[in-house]
Amino acid sequence: MLKYLSRRLLFAIPTLIAISFVLFALLDLAPSDPTGSLPITIPPEVRQEIRESLGLDEPFLIRYVKWMNQFFINEPLNLIDKILDPNDTTPSSRLRVLSWQQRSPVVDLIVERIPQTLWVVGFSYLVGILIALPIGVISAYKQYSWFDQIGTFISMVGFSVPTFFTGILAITIFSVALSWLPSVYDTTHEVTDFSSLWFQIKQMAMPVLVLAFYNAAQLSRFMRASVLENLNLDYVRTARAKGLKDRAILIGHILRNSMIPVVTMIALGVPTIFGGAIVTEQIFRVNGLGALLIDGIQAADIPLVQTLTFVFAVLIVLFNLVADVLYGILDPRIRYS
Amino acid sequence: MALNVRNEQALHSARIHPSPWMIVWVAIRSHKGALVGAGVFAFIILAVTIGPILYTVDPQVPDVSIRNLSPSLAHPFGTDNLGRDMLAQVLSGGRIAIAVGFTAMVLSLVVGTAVGVLAGYFKWLDGPLMRLTDLFLALPLLPLLLVIIMLFRDTLRAAFGPEMGIFFLIVFVIGITSWMQTARIVRGETLAVKEREFVLAATSVGTSGMRIVFRHILPNILSPVMVSATLGIANAIITESTLSFLGLGFPPDFPTWGRLLFDGANFISITPVRVLWPGLAISLTVLSINYIGDALRDAVDPRVRNE
Numbered sequence: 297m298l299k300y301l302s303r304r305l306l307f308a309i310p311t312l313i314a315i316s317f318v319l320f321a322l323l324d325l326a327p328s329d330p331t332g333s334l335p336i337t338i339p340p341e342v343r344q345e346i347r348e349s350l351g352l353d354e355p356f357l358i359r360y361v362k363w364m365n366q367f368f369i370n371e372p373l374n375l376i377d378k379i380l381d382p383n384d385t386t387p388s389s390r391l392r393v394l395s396w397q398q399r400s401p402v403v404d405l406i407v408e409r410i411p412q413t414l415w416v417v418g419f420s421y422l423v424g425i426l427i428a429l430p431i432g433v434i435s436a437y438k439q440y441s442w443f444d445q446i447g448t449f450i451s452m453v454g455f456s457v458p459t460f461f462t463g464i465l466a467i468t469i470f471s472v473a474l475s476w477l478p479s480v481y482d483t484t485h486e487v488t489d490f491s492s493l494w495f496q497i498k499q500m501a502m503p504v505l506v507l508a509f510y511n512a513a514q515l516s517r518f519m520r521a522s523v524l525e526n527l528n529l530d531y532v533r534t535a536r537a538k539g540l541k542d543r544a545i546l547i548g549h550i551l552r553n554s555m556i557p558v559v560t561m562i563a564l565g566v567p568t569i570f571g572g573a574i575v576t577e578q579i580f581r582v583n584g585l586g587a588l589l590i591d592g593i594q595a596a597d598i599p600l601v602q603t604l605t606f607v608f609a610v611l612i613v614l615f616n617l618v619a620d621v622l623y624g625i626l627d628p629r630i631r632y633s
Numbered sequence: 634m635a636l637n638v639r640n641e642q643a644l645h646s647a648r649i650h651p652s653p654w655m656i657v658w659v660a661i662r663s664h665k666g667a668l669v670g671a672g673v674f675a676f677i678i679l680a681v682t683i684g685p686i687l688y689t690v691d692p693q694v695p696d697v698s699i700r701n702l703s704p705s706l707a708h709p710f711g712t713d714n715l716g717r718d719m720l721a722q723v724l725s726g727g728r729i730a731i732a733v734g735f736t737a738m739v740l741s742l743v744v745g746t747a748v749g750v751l752a753g754y755f756k757w758l759d760g761p762l763m764r765l766t767d768l769f770l771a772l773p774l775l776p777l778l779l780v781i782i783m784l785f786r787d788t789l790r791a792a793f794g795p796e797m798g799i800f801f802l803i804v805f806v807i808g809i810t811s812w813m814q815t816a817r818i819v820r821g822e823t824l825a826v827k828e829r830e831f832v833l834a835a836t837s838v839g840t841s842g843m844r845i846v847f848r849h850i851l852p853n854i855l856s857p858v859m860v861s862a863t864l865g866i867a868n869a870i871i872t873e874s875t876l877s878f879l880g881l882g883f884p885p886d887f888p889t890w891g892r893l894l895f896d897g898a899n900f901i902s903i904t905p906v907r908v909l910w911p912g913l914a915i916s917l918t919v920l921s922i923n924y925i926g927d928a929l930r931d932a933v934d935p936r937v938r939n940e
Contacts, residue, residue, distance in 0.1 A: 314768055323780065452666075452927075456920040458871055460878045460891075461912035464898050468905045571775045578879055579898075589776055590879065593783045601780055608773030616771065 301621060308613050315609045316367075320360050323598050350396060366393045367603060371403050397597040405588060406604060412483050413584030417573040420504040424511030425562060431512070432519025432558075437546060439524065447516065454513025459572065463506045463579035470502060477502050483583040503580040507572060511565070518561050522554040529553075556626045563619035567611040657859065660932030661925060670924030677918050681727035692721035693886070701904050710910045714900055722893060723910045730870055730889045731918070733804055737869035740808030742815060742862050749819025750846055750854075754827060763820070766813050774810050778872070781806050782881045796887050803882060807869050815861040822854040829853075856933040863926040867919045874915050890915045 338346075354362075370390040392401040431451070435444040471479035478499050487493045526532065527550060535545045574586035581587075585604065592600040661667045696716035704711045710719035752762035782802060789798035826832065827850065835845050874891025876882035883889045885896060890911040897907035 311768060311771055315771060318768075318772070319777075322777075323784065452923060453916075453920060456867070456923050457912075457916040458874060458878075458919075460875065460894065461908075461916055464894065464901065464908050465912065468901045468908065472902050472905060567773070571773060574775055574779075575875060575879070589779070593779050593881070596783070601776075605773055605776045605780060608776055609771060612771050612773060 297624060300624070304617055304620065308617060312610060312613055315613075316364070316606050317360065319602055319605050319609070320363065321356070323602050324356050324359070362391075363393065363599075363602070366391055367606070374403075393599050393603050395592070395597055395600040397592065397595045397600065402600050402603045405600065406585065406607060409583065409585045409588045412582055413570065413573050413577070413586065416481065416500060416503050416580075416582050416584065417507060417569050417576060419500070420507035420576075421511055421565070421569050423504055423508035425515060427508060428512040428515035429519055429558070432516040433523055433546070433551065433554075435516065436520045436523035436527065444520075448520070451513040451516045454509050455517065457510075458575075459506055459510050460575050460579055462509060463502070463576065466502050466506055467579070479580070481580045481582040503576055503582060506579075507576050510572075515558070515561065515565075519554070519558050522557050523550060526550045526554045556623065559626060560619045560623045563615050563622055566615045566618075567608065570608055570611060657929060657932075660928045664924075664928035664931065666924040667928030670921035670928075673917055673921040674925065677727065677914070677921070678731065681724055681731055684724040685721070685728070688721060688724065690718045690721040692717060692725045701900070703904065704906060711904055711906050713896070713904070713907060719893075719907060719910055722888060723890070723914055726889045726893050726911065727914055727918075729800070729883065729887070730873060730891070730915070733800065733807070733873045733889070734866045734870040736804045737807035737811070737873070738862055738865035740804060741812040741865055741869070742858065744809060745812035745815025745861065746819050746851075746858060748812065748816040750823050750850060752816070753820040753823025754842065754846055754850065759820075762816075766816050769810070769813050772810070775875070778806050778810060778876060779879065779881050782876065786881075795884060799883055799887070803873055803876065807872050811865060811868055811872070815858065815865070818857050818861060819854055822857055823850055826850050826853045856929075860926060860929045860933055863922060863929055867922040867926065870915065870922075871919055 352359075370392055374390060374392070393403065394400070395402050395405060398405060431447050435447040438444055467479045470477045476498075479502075481499050481503060485492065485496060485499065487496050531553075532545060532550060535549050536542075540548075570585055573582075573584055574589060576582065577584045577586035578590060589601065589604050591597075592604065661671050694717065696712075698716065699708070699712050700714055700716040702708055702712040702716075708718050708720065710723060712718055713722070748762050748766065752759045752766075785802055786799065789802045792798060793801055832845060832849055835849055840848075873882060873889060874894070877889050877891030878895045880895060883892050885892060888896065893911035894908055894915075897904070897911065900907055
């Protein structure tokens with residue numbers, strides 16, 4: 297197991313380097329000019345100076361190595377400094393990846409936005425899981441019953457209808473027509489007392505439920521299929537033959553086994569939290585990572601977009617690894633050698 | 634006489650090895666959801682292809698005197714904030730959305746099948762190609778799509794005109810970022826088919842690798858490829874409308890369903906039905922395709938077929 301893990305980790309490094317190179321090259325080779333959005337009254341020699349100040353006149357490979365140095369060496373070192381001495385507020389002397397638009401370190405911007413994304417999008421993932429698992433189990437256990445028929449239909453709908461439509465539909469109904477819930481998420485809102493907590497719940501309700509519905513639809517289909525696969529296996533018949541109650545078989549045997557692929561699926565889905573955040577945050581105006589990315593793209597803020605996209609890639613690689621390891625831990629039949 | 638024998642043989646082999654289209658038809662017919670789905674999808678295709686011929690209102694002509702209307706007999710879907718007819722816009726937007734869906738699916742299918750067959754058939758290509766697939770699977774696709782479109786939009790518009798430029802760009806980016814699942818499935822199937830006796834027989838009479846791939850392997854892996862194709866259209870339509878919804882897809886003067894939804898979202902307090910039509914169109918299309926895909930997968934999946 298340890299050997300497998302270390303091999304996978306070693307393999308993840310070239311993958312990530314390849315991805316970072318692809319992202320960097322793509323953004324670099326693109327024909328768009330970073331100073332193109334500046335006013336046209338700026339004379340060409342000033343424009344050239346701006347390009348130089350952004351470090352654009354250096355060759356591609358040098359800029360790539362510098363970015364790697366800043367992202368992989370300087371930023372982790374800064375982080376370690378911060379952990380060792382949290383009271384030290386003097387800015388670090390190490391060169392950091394700077395956003396062109398905001399003039400502040402990209403990593404700080406990302407850290408600033410993570411809580412909002414995690415609160416709304418991460419929470420909706422949890423809610424989605426909690427809805428999906430029981431529905432999937434009951435649907436499979438009572439296959440072809442009315443519960444299963446309705447459940448499968450709703451999950452098919454939830455899986456097919458894009459979140460940007462369900463989101464806008466929810467805003468139209470609950471904000472515009474009924475005016476029960478706010479349509480814009482206020483990130484500056486702080487929970488201090490009961491009424492502000494109630495407001496927080498109200499403003500989170502729509503984004504969380506819209507995304508939870510979508511996640512639950514996908515996961516419950518998967519859960520249902522996984523339980524169905526296990527229902528007719530020999531060990532279930534054995535358990536029944538030795539006189540176990542149906543409920544005990546379902547919870548103690550079938551559920552435990554059918555959760556194995558589902559847990560893997562849940563782990564694999566974690567990076568999509570952040571991907572899905574792009575759309576959801578756009579609908580409900582949540583000020584999170586997705587909004588940061590869209591802002592960066594619209595302002596052609598290349599260092600920000602590069603770094604943020606790479607962070608997404610790191611998450612995908614990391615959770616692929618987590619899923620594989622979990623699979624090995626949960627299923628004793630799988631031996632990594 | 635010889636002809637008769639050959640006909641009979643053909644009929645016999647058709648019974649044992651039904652053609653892929655036969656499998657599709659049987660799968661859809663025996664699945665209630667898929668039957669309804671196929672009906673709805675056929676209706677949508679007909680509506681967006683023939684619809685603009687029958688309903689001759691120009692979707693692009695603004696008329697401020699009739700702006701922000703609710704549905705009426707003259708304008709069944711209402712009008713937008715510039716007084717353009719929504720039904721005409723939804724019909725013409727659907728043409729683009731579905732054209733993007735089909736073209737992107739074909740591109741992703743060609744790339745995926747090529748990578749999968751090459752990796753499965755030629756052992757020395759297996760490692761590199763599968764690593765490439767893994768690499769693509771680890772890319773954050775939506776951010777990447779947005780970035781590519783932002784960077785290359787203006788260049789392609791200049792090269793191919795505002796409409797075709799963005800069409801090529803979107804089809805291309807969706808196609809090259811969605812082939813990985815197809816490649817994996819095709820590789821697995823190719824590995825299995827490659828070991829069968831008829832391939833051995835073909836190899837032993839000296840058939841070239843390319844010919845074996847095209848004559849023997851591809852026809853035998855058609856069924857899973859078709860399932861991928863069906864789900865690929867749905868995926869491409871969703872991706873295109875997501876991009877357009879984020880404002881990085883088709884421009885407002887050339888709107889698809891996603892763009893109509895994006896533009897309508899600013900007017901939900903005035904004309905809430907405006908977001909309903911494009912949203913319903915996307916949802917119904919994807920839902921019906923997914924039902925067809927489900928039925929096809931059941932038909933192709935050997936575990937289900939044996940029961």
